[in-house]
Amino acid sequence: MKIEIWSDVACPWCYIGKRRFETALAAFPHRDAVEVQWRSYQLDPTLPEHYDGTELDYLSTRKGMAPAQVSQMFEHVAAQAKGEGLNYRFDAVVVANSFTAHRLLHLAAAHGKQDAAKERLLSDHFEHGKDIGSQEYLTGLGLDLGLDAGDLAELFSTDAYADDVRNDIAEARALGISGVPFFVIDRKFGLSGAQPADTFSAALEQAWQDSHPLVMVGAAGTEAADAAEGDASAASGACGPDGCSV
Template identity: 80%
Template sequence: MKIEIWSDVACPWCYIGKRRFETALAAFLHRDSVEVQWRSFQLDPSLPEHYDGTELDYLSTRKGMAPAQVSGMFEQVAAVAAAEGLTYRFDDVVVANSFTAHRLIHLAAAHGKQDAAKERLLSDHFEHGRDIGSRDYLTSLGRDLGIDAAAVEELFSTDRFADEVRQDFAEGRALGISGVPFFVIDRKYGLSGAQPAETFTAALEQAWQESHPLVMVDAGSPATGEDGAVCGPDGCAV
């Protein structure tokens, strides 16, 4: 079973959704048969490489909301994140364009480190105030993931993986995805938003049952033609 997750590194609900999905997957009986692939999405492609201002400034300007209202929103989201074991520090968030970070996730996928890269980027952005658009930071992250420095350097000297990131954007649009996180199971089921773990569990179970239906076999004895004896609410066959 394959699950594709469209997500942006700069999306607070995407990290919460990741944790809730992981909770459901960890308890899923067939988790070893599940392939998870992270897909790229940008909430604001027009964002400059580096924004001269705080997350509060940025969202207040972009959404046309009063700063006090945005601060209240931060508090609510941080409380939800805390319930999932995450420590959001919105005052420390560095606002930056996430396009190169998405390219790094694709590079990490080529080295079998996609989920580790996604986890670090989300945590470093929302919990540790790291600059996800910084060349120094992304180079350091690549080194931590065990990726050759020359391969990481290509992200800054060439357009490697840029087409793959844009293809993710295009596939997301074709599927009707306009917000993230968005979870697609076997290109058949879609779940929008950071759903509760129980919702992910139900979706996993339903998708698995439909792709692996129980097939009944003829239980009759070849020698006697008799059916297998069973017991039910009204008693047992004699």
Template identity: 80%
Template sequence: MKIEIWSDVACPWCFIGKRRFEAALAEFPHRDAVEVTWRSYQLDPTLPEHYDGTELEYLSTRKGMPPQQVSQMFDHVAQQASGEGLDYHFDKVVVANSFMAHRLIHLAAAHGRQDAAKERLLSDHFEHGKDIGSREYLASLGKDLGIPSGELEELFTTDKYADDVRSDVEEARSLGISGVPFFVIDRKFGLSGAQPAATFTAALDQAWQDANPLVLVNSGEGDACGPDGCTV
């Protein structure tokens, strides 16, 4: 079973959704048969590599949201994150364009480290105030992930994986995805948002049953018991 998750590093609900999905997957009996792929999505591709301002200022000025409403939203999201064991600090978030970070995730995928890259980027962005637009930070992260320095240098000096990021974003549009996180199972089932773990569990069960229907062989033969008794 293949699960594709469209997500942005700059999306607070994406980290919460990741935790809830992971909780459901951990209890799924067929989890070893599940392949998870992270797809790129950008909530605001127009952001500069670095934005001079806080997350509150960014949402207030660029999104037109009243500061008080933004603060209330931060409190609500942070509370939801805490329920999943996450420690958000919106006052420390560094606002930056996530395009390069998405390219790094694609590079990490080539080394079997995609989920580890996604996890670190989300945690560093929302819990530790790291600058996901900083090449110095991304290079350090790549090194921690075991990616060769030559490949990291190539990432920063060429357009490698840029088309992969754009392709993911374009594919999201073609699938009608307008917000993240968004989970697609076997290109048949779609779940929008950071759903409760129970919802992910139900979706996984339904998708598995759909892909592996029960086939009855010689169902009309053989002794059995029913509501009216057993065959003799």
């Protein structure tokens, strides 16, 4: 079962959604058969690499939100994050364009380190006030993950993985995704937002049952047509609403 998650590093609900999804996945009996792929999305691709102002300034000026409304939103989201064991510090968030960070995620994915990179980027951005647009920071993060120094330098001297990021964003648009986080299971089921863990659990179970339907077989190991039609009571040694077979 494959789960694709469209998400932005600069999205506070995306980190909360990641934690809630992970809680559900950890309890899922078939978790070892689940492949998770992080897909890129940008909430504001127009941001410069570095924005001279706080997160509150950014949302109140560029998004037209009243400062009091922004502060109230910060308190609510921080409380939700705390419930998932996360310590958001909106006063320390460095506002920056996330495009290069997404390119780093694709590089990390090529080396099996995507989830670790995603976790670090989200934590560093919302909990530790790191600049996700900084070459120095992204290089250090990549080295911490064991990525090659030459590959990391290439992120800043070429457009490596830029098309991968753009393709993810274009695919999100084609799927009708207009907000993140957004979870797509086997390209059949979609969940929008940082849903409660129980909702993720129900979706995982439903998707698993859909892709692994129960197949009824006869005594000789062949598929029984009557069972496939739902007439289970006709099978040998079974009971139904009308009684038991003999």
